[in-house]
Amino acid sequence: MLSAKLKLRHTPEQKAALDAVALAYRDGLNFASQTAFDLGKTTSVPKLHKETYSVLRQRFGLGAQLACTAERQVTAAYKTQWTKAKQNQKAREKGFTKRRYKGLDDPMKFVSRTLEYQHGRDYSWKKDGKVSVGTLDGRLQLEFDGYQKHLDYIAQGAETGAAKLYYRKSKKQYYLIVALIIELPDPVPADHKTVVGVDVGQRYHFVATDMNGQSLFEKGAAVCQKKDQFARARKSLQRKGTRSATRRLVSLLGRERRFVADRNHVLSKMLLTRFPDSIFGLEDLTNIRERTEGRSNPSASKKAKRAKRRRSQWSFAELQFNLAYKAPLFGSLAVKVDANYTSQACPRCGHTSKGNRPNAGLMFDCEVCGHKGHSDRVASVNIALRTLLVRQDWMSMGALSMRPDVSDVEVKAARLSKYAELRWNPDPNA
Template identity: 75%
Template sequence: MRITISAKLKLNHTAAQKAALDRITLAYRDALNYASNKAFELDKTSSAPRLHKAVYADLRAQFGLGAQLACTVERQVAATYKGQWTKLKQNLKARELGRTKRRYKGLEAAPRFVARTLEYQHGRDYSWKKGGKVSVGTLEGRMVLEYEGYQKHLDLIRQGCETGAAKLYYQKSKKQYYLIVALNVELSDPHPTQHSNIVGVDVGQRYHFVATDKDGKSLFEKGKAVRQKKEHFARIKKSLQRKGTRSATRRLVALSGRERRLIADRNHTLAKRLITRFPRSIFGLEDLTKIRERTERRSNPKASPKTKRAKRHQSQWSFAELQSKLAYKAPLFGSLAVRVDAHYTSQACPKCGHVSRGNRPKAGLEFLCEACGHRGHADRVASVNIALRTMLVRQDWMSTGALSMRPDVSDGEVKAARLKRYAELRWNPDASPSLM
């Protein structure tokens, strides 16, 4: 089993070395914008071979880039346009279905690149040297720099771990360059007998997560404190946007970085807390793909402040980042993360199987089964249902020898059969009396 982790290495550079890195990053950014404008002129093409014929010679001669960096520029611009075309097609489909009236404007002008971040290819643009050093490419040739970072990452690099592409990233606030390297770590293939515990994880906004294992032990993580901080950031940004001055714009950029780092640090902490609380477990996560499209509120200029606040909270919900961090951290600690269907997890009674919106009175946090009277915390009931579905995944894994990391949603009949199996699941109250 192979997983990819990112190692952030601080480059110890002098003033002269920093100036050389400045030149290569600025030239790379200018090359991206040049190639982006050319792609826009070529009918907004997303074809890397077509773009290669149009800009390769200019990227080498005009910007001084090496052959590999020039090809990387072309691929990055082509991938950007491909993403824009995908978003445009999704927008057209959503407009046909009446889900939105907004028109996607991403391809009305050539995408502009602002960040001073370039991508190195291992063995061509950068390579490792002895004594904790790395050789990176610049406009004047290779430059050898010392680096430092997280000790476990340094040990993996020293042991000869396979490395992929790397990004040279500039942090403006510290005037410091970092090298973000992809490390491919080989782990032993997982086996169902290695994971004795099953944990269902329900993610949300009022509670960042509620996790329940097969023995009925639960872990709640409230999101009120983080939401208050996000509201504080929202108020400051609103005030600065009204001013519109250059200093206000600079302040907005700084605030966006602070908010992003706050959310990332919070999700790292939550993922680590789950893994350490439930060691050697299979974590079941809801497959919330396109959840925002399914639950998007229509824009209304006359909407009440409460409705606008709820829409803002939904846009700030970073569930995907939390799930991704848990998914990549789990194998490193001897656990595993799989995805299960999210349908009706908070509306289905784990005791009798009755599914109804009426089980959630006023769509609140209380769960009250209309059929059997089972009562509990709605998010906890959802985590129990997720745990039951994860147990089903483990049973299929043991019987077939194949692990399904994500439910198949391409076939409607398969999905209907899977939901029918979920309806037959029951939580044994004798094994977990705390749920009663």
């Protein structure tokens, strides 16, 4: 699935109609949010529908589909808040934090002019290269611009899902974010002759190694410095607290978010073009922050606080997501493997120990066989070996396990035992 960002060509009159429906939808969301809060912060769509549907239709003028979409969006948002509250409770019980999650103390407030259209009901494509979108006073047919590859998919009749009408205040411009569902052939092992292990991190955004021992390092020092600049500017603006400082802060946050997103897109494309037609192995880093950050310490040094801030801003999930969704478009595939001991296990002899990484540094020095190397490269080699095992199982069983079953302790222990038997020796310098 791809997300196509289409710039709508609207006149001032058409923009006014889009403003009206976007603002009405936002007001409807806030009304439904208050109602859900009064109903015990409910996540039940039928329960909320009973209380809000007629009001959304009559008071706010929303169409039937938009009213239902608003109800689902609100209940989904409260469900997310409940999930975060439960995660916070578990973290407090384990001593990771003392802060109580306050996301459910007040009704959720929606401020952006963003609404969701359902294909065939709220929006549709026209033969003359236009898109028809719903407003409070009927349909508008608008021309649009976008990335040519996405426009070609739409012109060829690609299946489309839900779309979001998004307003960018700085440009006074509306965009339509459309989900494109691209049909690709089912992958088979023979299509992917190369296996690549990708170790992600902060000092190095990624270290990728294929089965021939060829590695690609991408340093992250320049990006860390840029993020530190954003952090210093953000801290200065927060101290001022004026209205102009707040406006500047919002703009700065958007710029930082776009900078990180662009960087992750560039990195993912770099990997896909360097290693074409490959199976990329990615570490399953679920709950990595809970396992590594530990409890907060107000008396920690500036260096420790800076390191923790950098960990909290580490966007590994976005990089892995970009790589996973782009891979099929480049004839490749991404799978997840267990992340346990990837930087502590020796790929030559299989010995696993924290002592293999003296002082948890960048150098790997096996206590048994003496194999030495860059610890991140060793991790990428181990990930490649585990991915190769996934490929072999795929070829033998005819089924591909896209994600390790982290919930089954015994099965995971058996996999880790199997990993310990893997050996690597593609060249003398590996």
